[in-house]
Amino acid sequence: MTLDAQTFMQHLANGISVGSLYALIAIGYTMVYGILRLINFAHGDIFMMAAYFAFFGIAVFHLPWYVAFLLVIGVTVLLGAGIEKAAYRPLRDAPKSSVLISAIGVSFLLENLATFLFSGKPKAFPDFPAMTRVLEIKGISIQVLTLVVPLVTILLLFILLFIVNHTKLGMAMRAVSKDYEIAQVMGIKIDRIIAYTFGIGSSLAAIGAILWGMKYPQVSPLMGVMPGLKCFIAAVIGGIGNIKGAVMGGFILGLAEVLLVAAFSSLTGYRDAIAFILLIIILLVRPTGLLGEKTAEKV
Amino acid sequence: MKKCLVSILCLSLSVVMLAGCGGTKEDANVIKIGVFEPLTGANAAGGELEVEGIKLANKLYPEVLGKKVELVIADNKSDKAEATTAAARLIEKDKVSAIIGSWGSSLSMAAGDLVKNNKVPAVGASCTNPMVTQDNDYYFRVCFLDPFQGTVMANYAYQQGYRKIAIVQEVSNDYAVGLANFFTAAFKKLTGDENCIVEVGNYNTNDQDFSGILTNIKSKNPDAIFAPGNFTESALVIKQAKSLGLNVPFLGGDTWETEEFLNVGGQDVEGAVITTFFDDTAPVTDEAKKFVEEYKKEYADKESIAAVSALGYDAYLLILKAIEKAGSTDSTAIRDAIATTKDFEGVTGSITINEQGDADKNSAVIKTVKDGQFVYLDTVVIE
Numbered sequence: 001m002t003l004d005a006q007t008f009m010q011h012l013a014n015g016i017s018v019g020s021l022y023a024l025i026a027i028g029y030t031m032v033y034g035i036l037r038l039i040n041f042a043h044g045d046i047f048m049m050a051a052y053f054a055f056f057g058i059a060v061f062h063l064p065w066y067v068a069f070l071l072v073i074g075v076t077v078l079l080g081a082g083i084e085k086a087a088y089r090p091l092r093d094a095p096k097s098s099v100l101i102s103a104i105g106v107s108f109l110l111e112n113l114a115t116f117l118f119s120g121k122p123k124a125f126p127d128f129p130a131m132t133r134v135l136e137i138k139g140i141s142i143q144v145l146t147l148v149v150p151l152v153t154i155l156l157l158f159i160l161l162f163i164v165n166h167t168k169l170g171m172a173m174r175a176v177s178k179d180y181e182i183a184q185v186m187g188i189k190i191d192r193i194i195a196y197t198f199g200i201g202s203s204l205a206a207i208g209a210i211l212w213g214m215k216y217p218q219v220s221p222l223m224g225v226m227p228g229l230k231c232f233i234a235a236v237i238g239g240i241g242n243i244k245g246a247v248m249g250g251f252i253l254g255l256a257e258v259l260l261v262a263a264f265s266s267l268t269g270y271r272d273a274i275a276f277i278l279l280i281i282i283l284l285v286r287p288t289g290l291l292g293e294k295t296a297e298k299v
Numbered sequence: 300m301k302k303c304l305v306s307i308l309c310l311s312l313s314v315v316m317l318a319g320c321g322g323t324k325e326d327a328n329v330i331k332i333g334v335f336e337p338l339t340g341a342n343a344a345g346g347e348l349e350v351e352g353i354k355l356a357n358k359l360y361p362e363v364l365g366k367k368v369e370l371v372i373a374d375n376k377s378d379k380a381e382a383t384t385a386a387a388r389l390i391e392k393d394k395v396s397a398i399i400g401s402w403g404s405s406l407s408m409a410a411g412d413l414v415k416n417n418k419v420p421a422v423g424a425s426c427t428n429p430m431v432t433q434d435n436d437y438y439f440r441v442c443f444l445d446p447f448q449g450t451v452m453a454n455y456a457y458q459q460g461y462r463k464i465a466i467v468q469e470v471s472n473d474y475a476v477g478l479a480n481f482f483t484a485a486f487k488k489l490t491g492d493e494n495c496i497v498e499v500g501n502y503n504t505n506d507q508d509f510s511g512i513l514t515n516i517k518s519k520n521p522d523a524i525f526a527p528g529n530f531t532e533s534a535l536v537i538k539q540a541k542s543l544g545l546n547v548p549f550l551g552g553d554t555w556e557t558e559e560f561l562n563v564g565g566q567d568v569e570g571a572v573i574t575t576f577f578d579d580t581a582p583v584t585d586e587a588k589k590f591v592e593e594y595k596k597e598y599a600d601k602e603s604i605a606a607v608s609a610l611g612y613d614a615y616l617l618i619l620k621a622i623e624k625a626g627s628t629d630s631t632a633i634r635d636a637i638a639t640t641k642d643f644e645g646v647t648g649s650i651t652i653n654e655q656g657d658a659d660k661n662s663a664v665i666k667t668v669k670d671g672q673f674v675y676l677d678t679v680v681i682e
Binding site for chain 1: 500506514531542563
C-alpha cells in the first residue's frame with residue numbers, strides 16, 4: 001500500500017512518542033543490569049505501583065501536581081530500594097539464577113498486592129490538559145506530551161551519563177559493576193551503591209509511569225507487564241547494561257512497531273509479536289545488542 | 300502452558316469424579332447456585348456489575364422449594380484458561396445446581412464443555428456470541444445475540460447517513476470479532492456496497508497504544524468508527540482518536556456500558572453510541588419497576604443501572620423459576636425446566652427460551668454518552 005506524506009509523518013510522530021517512553025523505562029532495566037548483572041523483572045511492576053501512587057496523589061488526595069510528582073518519585077525510590085534490601089540483598093552471594101527467580105517472585109507479589117489493594121478494575125489517571133492538548137502542525141496532530149517525552153528522556157539520559165561518568169558515585173558504580181569483591185576490598189560500600197542504583201532505576205520508572213499515565217490515562221494492576229517486557233527487549237536490543245543503547249533500543253522498538261502497523265495494516269493484531277521477533281533476531285545476529293560490550297552473560 | 304495443564308487436569312479430574320458419584324448433589328436445606336464471573340483482570344468492572352444484579356435478586360428472592368438459595372461466587376479472572384478452572388471448581392467442589400455467567404462470551408465458551416459434560420445447566424446473562432449456546436444443551440442465556448446486535452447497530456449507522464465505516468476490533472476477543480463480522484455483513488447488505496468498510500484495525504486485550512491503526516483509519520476518512528471490544532481499551536481508542544484529530548462518531552456494543560468506560564474516556568467519549576439490553580428510565584415490566592426501585596435502594600451511590608446488572612437479575616430469576624417448576628434440585632430436571640421457559644416476565648422484557656437455548660428477543664436499546672452518563676436514545680425493534 002502507499003502512504004501519503006502526511007500520514008507517514010503522523011506515523012513517525014506516533015512512533016517517536018511511543019519509543020521515547022520505552023526508552024525511559026528501558027534505562028531503568030539497563031542501569032540495574034549494568035551494575036548487578038541482574039535483570040530486575042519487577043521493574044515493570046515498580047512502574048505500575050508508581051502509576052498508582054500518582055493516581056492516589058492527584059485524583060484521591062488532590063495534591064498539587066508538582067508535590068504529587070515529587071512524592072511519587074520519592075515513594076517509588078523507597079519501594080525500589082526496599083525491594084532490593086528485602087529480596088535481592090540476602091541473595092548477594094547466591095547463584096545469579098536465584099536472584100532472577102526472586103525478581104520474578106517480587107513481580108508477582110506486586111501484581112497481586114495491587115489487585116488486592118486497589119481491585120482489578122482499571123482506574124482513570126487524572127487528565128493534564130496542558131500535556132494532552134493537541135497541536136496541529138501541517139495537518140499532523142501532535143499532543144504536547146509527544147514533544148515533552150523525548151525531551152525528558154534525552155535530558156535524563158544526559159543526567160545519568162554525567163552521574164555515571166563524572167561523579168564519585170558513578171565511579172563507585174562502575175567499580176562495583178567491574179568486580180564487586182575487589183570494589184569492596186577497595187573500601188566501597190557496595191550495599192549502599194547498589195541501593196542507590198535501585199533508587200535511580202526506580203525513580204526512572206516513576207517518571208516513566210507519570211508520563212505513561214498522561215498518555216494512556218488508565219491504571220490497572222497488570223499495566224506494567226507489557227511495558228516491562230517491551231522495555232526489557234528495548235534494553236537488550238540496545239545492548240543491556242549500556243545506557244545509550246537502552247535509549248536507542250527504545251526508539252527503535254517504538255518506531256518498528258508503529259511503522260510496521262503503518263506499512264502492513266492487516267498485521268496490526270500481531271504488533272506485540274514484532275517486539276519479540278526483534279528480540280530473537282538481535283539475539284541470533286548480535287547477542288550483545290547494538291552497543292553492548294563483548295562480555296555478555298547468559299541469564 | 301501451566302494454566303493449560305491445570306485446566307486439563309481439572310477437567311479430567313471432574314470427569315472421573317462425576318463418574319464416581321453420579322452427579323447428584325442434594326444438600327438438606329441449601330440450594331447452591333454458582334456465579335461464574337470475571338472479578339479481577341480486564342473485564343472485572345463488567346463482572347462486578349453482573350454480580351450486583353445477581354446479589355440483589357438473591358436478596359429479594361432468597362428461597363425456593365422451602366430451601367435457602369446460596370450463591371457461590373467464582374472469579375474467572377478475565378482469562379479463558381482460568382475460566383475452565385473456576386467452572387470446574389463450582390461443579391466439582393461446590394457441587395452447584397446451576398451456574399450463572401459469564402460476562403464475556405469467550406469466558407462463557409471456555410466453560411461450555413464442562414457444563415455440558417457434567418450436565419449442570421448454565422444461564423449466561425450478557426454473553427452475546429452465538430457460539431456460547433451452540434451444540435450445547437446445557438448453556439442458556441437471557442440476552443439477545445450478536446447477529447441481532449450487529450444488525451441493530453448497522454441499521455442505526457445507516458439511518459444516520461453513514462456510508463463509509465472503519466472497524467477497530469479487539470482481535471483476541473471472540474465477542475468483538477463476532478460482533479464486527481455481523482455488523483459488516485448487515486451493513487454491506489444495507490448499503491449494497493462491498494467496500495463500505497474502509498479499514499479494519501486489530502488490537503489485543505491489554506494494548507494501550509492504538510495510534511498506528513488510528514492513523515491508518517484517519518487517512519481513509521470514514522464517516523464513523525465501529526469499535527466493539529473491552530471497555531478500557533475502547534475508551535483509550537477513542538481518546539487517542541480524538542488526539543489524532545479523528546473527530547468522527549464512535550459506535551460500540553453492550554460491553555462499553557460501565558463506569559470505567561466513562562471515567563477513563565472522560566470528555567472524549569461524549570457522543571459515543573452503544574446498543575444495550577435495558578433502559579432503567581423506562582421499565583417495561585412490573586418486575587423491572589421493582590428491580591429499579593430496589594436497585595436504587597441497595598446501591599444508592601450508583602448514578603445509573605447497567606443493563607448487565609438487569610440481565611444478571613433475570614438469569615437468577617429464570618433459574619429460580621425453573622427449580623420451582625422442576626420441583627427438585629436435580630440438574631437435569633432444572634435443565635429441562637429452563638429449556639421450556641415460556642413468557643417469563645423478566646426485568647429486560649418477556650423471555651422465551653428457544654430450541655437453541657437462547658432468549659427470543661427482538662428489541663434493543665440504543666444509548667449515547669451525554670454529560671458523562673449513558674442516556675436513552677432509541678429502542679429498535681427488528682422483526
